Amino acid sequence: MELIRETLMYKNSVLHVCMNTLTRQEQYEFLRLIIATRKTGITYCYDNSNIYLSCIIEKIGLEKFDCK
Secondary structure, three states: OHHHHHHHHHOOOOEEEEHHHOOHHHHHHHHHHHHHOOOOOEEEEOOOOOHHHHHHHHHHOOEEOOOO
C-alpha cells in the first residue's frame, strides 16, 4: 500500500493495481487516494463480488483489466 500511495502522490508513472491483493480497508484507502490525487495512468484488476466497490470504481472511471 505504501508503494501505491507514493506512486499516486509523488510520481507521474503508470500504475497497475490488483485489488484482490489488498485487504478490504486498503481497497477503500486506494479509492480515496485515487479521488484525492489523479485518475489518469491507473489501471486495475478486480475479481470480487463487492458491488459497492465496483460501483465506486466505475464512477471514478478507471480502466479495468482481467485478473490473471
